[in-house]
Amino acid sequence: MDYTAWYPNLIAFNNHARYGIPFYHALSMLSKSHGQRLLCTRSDVKNGYPEPEGLNGLIAYQEGTRVRNVKVDGRPAGFSHGIIGSVTHHEDGSLELTSDYTDQLEGYPNMGHIPPHTAFVTFGEEETSHCTYDLEVLLLSPDQEIDIAVWAHSTPMLFSRDETDPFYTSWNPVYTDRYVWSIKQGQGRFASVNRFNYSCFGSTIPLPIRYGEYNHFQVVTRHGGFDCYLNGLLVQTAEMVPYPMIAELASEDDTYIYVKIVNFDKTHEAVEICLDCAIQAIYEAELLTGCPKDTNSLEEPLKVSPVTRTFDNGADTFTYQAPAYSFSVLRLKKAILREVS
Structure with a gap:
């Protein structure tokens, strides 16, 4: 066997x-x-506070989301894992997030609440606890929603599984936890996410997003939280819940x-x-x-x-x-x- x-x-x-x-x-x-x-x-x-480590990533909930100039600590960070979907490289240097939602999630437990066309990818190979994560995302309207992920890490759940199935030994949506700066309808909020179950913390505030162009997002992770910048301005600060x-x-x-x-x-x-x-x-x-x-x-x-x-x-x-x-x-x-x- x-x-x-x-x-x-x-x-x-x-x-x-x-x-x-x-x-x-x-x-x-x-x-x-x-x-x-x-x-x-x-x-x-x-x-x-927790001392999480992980990769940085991006979750897009609509088709066609583009990202460029992804960096970690000032160095270019390439696409590393397609947790849901993958990326398409374009001649202008941008990456388009693509989704294989139906093929990748059909039949997996408790995944029915993930919106169609969801794509979830990570950048870079080294898991870190403290870093500066930069990316530029093309946002066209408030209906275009994204999660900027930090400390994304693969954490298996405790129930019986078939270890001959590659799904259970690779990065996948069931076993990937992370913290996110979630941007929906032009507002920012924070959450720790297990699967796609959100535990929100902090306040929700409107963000000065420039729609129709690339916006520069920067997240600086540190002990006890992370700081979020939009187009060079500090707009939100996440403080984790102590225990x-x-x-x-x-x-x-x-x-x-x-x-x-x-x-x-x-x-x-x-x-x-x-x-x-x-x-x-x-x-x-x-x-x-x-x-x-x-x-x-x-x-x-x-x-x-x-x-x-x-x-x-x-x-x-x-x-x-x-x-x-x-x-x-x-x-x-x-x-x-x-x-x-």
Whole structure:
């Protein structure tokens, strides 16, 4: 058979070896330390922003949209992926976005709400987190709608799939997420987009678009958002929604208190843990950590896998150092009180 795994690929294999992906190890850690009762927790943690990486792109919702002079950080950026459709090169140096909507999307799940004639392409080959993205788009009327995409990246969803189908291993509309500066009816707004489901944020404002000619759009991506320029003027600024950089959960059984800690940040965090009961000083922490893009393979089956460490600073109030990009499970043994005779 042609399979090497069943999606979401918790365990992959060939005829001689197997390995678990990082998410498999995270689930295994949870299953070994789930406890019998959930505990109420209160936390005071700092907020931060996602650190997305990806390509830049353009989505057009009508036929015939033309673009030229596409650059990333001042360097020309050519067409790289036809997520829906492709491009046609013209003698004047412009690219016309073309759509094969019917052929490309027919039969794919939950794609029926994408407008006909939609085309979605990316430019450049290097995924970045911070860059300056320039392009000139010919807009003829407010009815001509586009999305200028940043941080476009291929992210498979977690459900069963046939890995022999190239659709599931290539850039495609089902598995490509991005942030967009969406320009519709002459107004600009921001959204994070999964498939073609929009989660809008920020305000919607009218844009001084010059219809009937090429307009110069520029998007500068940065930590926490991106800045949008139109024909040399700063017209909109996107601020991403922050989220807590530490997540926690606690449970217990008759012997242990289990504290789960996820550190989303790129730096280690000193986490102060305050308990309402006594514990023994010595405790174990099972730790899963690595760089965000690290993965396991047949050549490196344990590149991202749990390690167990022992600490001796357990108390009703103590500090645990949570490494960057980590998931920790602390097993805190309750103190045994001697009976008074």
